[in-house]
Amino acid sequence: MIEVRHLEKTFPGTRGLLGHDAIKAVNDVSFHIPDGGAVSFIGESGCGKTTIGRILAGLETYTAGEVVMDGQNLAQLPRRQRAVLLRRVQLIQQDPYQALNPARTIEQALTDPLKVIAKERGADKAWIMHRLHEVLELVGLDPDAVIYKYPHMLSGGQRQRIVIARALTVDPSVLVADEAVSMIDVSLRLGVLKLLRDLRERFKISVLFITHDVASARYVGDDGQMFVIYKGRIVEHGLTDEVILHPQHPYTQALLSAVPVLKGLEEPGPDRYIPLKEFGHGQPPEHACAFAPRCPYAQPLCGQEKPELVGTAHQYACHYPKERHVVAVPLSE
Ligand SMILES: Nc1ncnc2c1ncn2[C@@H]1O[C@H](COP(=O)(O)OP(=O)(O)OP(=O)(O)O)[C@@H](O)[C@H]1O
Ligand SMILES: [Mg+2]
Structure with missing residues (x-):
């Protein structure tokens, strides 16, 4: 129902959109949410997940790219018609207390x-x-x-x-659940996740699930697509289970290695904790891999050339994905 192409969002800095401190919160993001489908976005704080969700719900503008709903490009619709379409996307936020008067x-x-x-x-x-x-x-x-x-x-x-x-x-046709269970007591979380899954199955409502928690993403949609976001860009995506069981990008591996138990997974995730270097501030250079400064497997090429998404159903943007890791043990270990 929703098709997003090359979406971009730049928040102006103190010197405007072109200022050195402007933040590209979303950078060349493309994805598709099928009717009744589940799409999950994972990535650490500040990577742009909420911004994407808010754009889809019509609460935030975008600076480039296209959002197409039911075959209609939002930017080309008169305001009234756009509002009617956007109403079909409902945002469920982290803190239900704040959402209710x-x-x-x-x-x-x-x-x-x-x-x-x-x-x-x-x-x-x-x-x-x-x-x-x-x-x-x-x-x-x-x-x-x-x-x-x-x-x-x-x-x-x-x-x-x-x-x-x-x-x-x-x-609604789409629920955007942004960290929707992270503030709820653990014992009640599963019930809410199950509800989201039921709504998908019974009413074909699609769910865009935004989370830090890989295990809950799997619960809402193990048949859905998982997108891993790093600094506003998609660095890996594919079927949720495929990404979780066979992560190719070192960033995905690091995210998964920090998850203690993934219930119901026969195969374990990466067997060893992959430490990441400190989160660097500021904008990564456009011509290089944005993750290279933190990557335990980075090679000179990574600082010179930005990797594009490659692969077919399971895609990743990395010069040295899992099978090609030159260094078997992370350098910083
Ligand atoms: N209204 C705004 N004005 C300026 N910058 C913003 C604004 N909203 C978000 N940002 C910046 O955009 C980037 C992405 O923020 P966003 O809230 O989308 O991240 P997130 O992935 O949802 O993080 P979290 O996991 O902490 O919720 C961050 O660097 C943030 O500081
Ligand atoms: Mg957020």
Whole structure:
């Protein structure tokens, strides 16, 4: 449903878009989210994941590239039509507490968007109440038990379910879940992940899952695509399990080597912790591999030539992917 081509986002620095301190938060990013599909983005803090999610939800502009929804290029649509399309992409953020007004009951929080839809459809109050109960049931909550409560009276898991229910009121095609379970108690996380998976299966709602946590990405969509982002660029992507079990890029290997246990994986990930050098600030040079300064396997070529994504279904941007690592043991070990 969504096709993103060569997306770019530059945040202006103090001297404007071309200033030396401008940040290219998203750089030449292309991907596709199929109907009912799962796409996950992993990468460390500041790599541009949230910016991509916000662009898709229409909350952030982009500086270059194309976003095509249902065959229509967003940039070429009149504002009104664009808004209608963008409403079908709903963002679920990290902190459900912040997303809900503490002074409004769950009923009030959910009927606000429902009133807008009812007006558009010429539906009445009975329809609003019916739909309110329906979306709450869909997210696994007992409507009568939560409807008159305030957000602080619910658990973190219940609050995130409310946020998801509110997103469902507008019949979305895509949910962008940005670290959507990272603030929820571990014991409640699995339930919310399972809910996202159910929504995919039952209603063909696509999920763009943004996370630091590889294991939860796998739970939402082991049949989906995983994208590994480094400093605004895709450095590796492929089927989620393929990337997790056979990571080719040293950065992906390092991310995975920091994951203690990947439940349900027969094969272990990389068997040894790959240490990365300190996160460098500032913009990497355009002509070199952005990861080279931190890469334990970097060779002179890496500082001279930027690797492009190569491969077919499983792609990676590295001159020395796993099978070609010249140094068997990381230099810094
Ligand atoms: N409104 C903004 N103005 C200026 N720079 C921004 C803005 N929003 C994000 N950035 C910068 O863009 C880069 C990408 O930020 P983004 O929030 O997308 O990263 P992220 O991958 O979501 O990180 P995290 O895992 O910490 O949530 C960062 O360098 C950030 O400082
Ligand atoms: Mg973020």
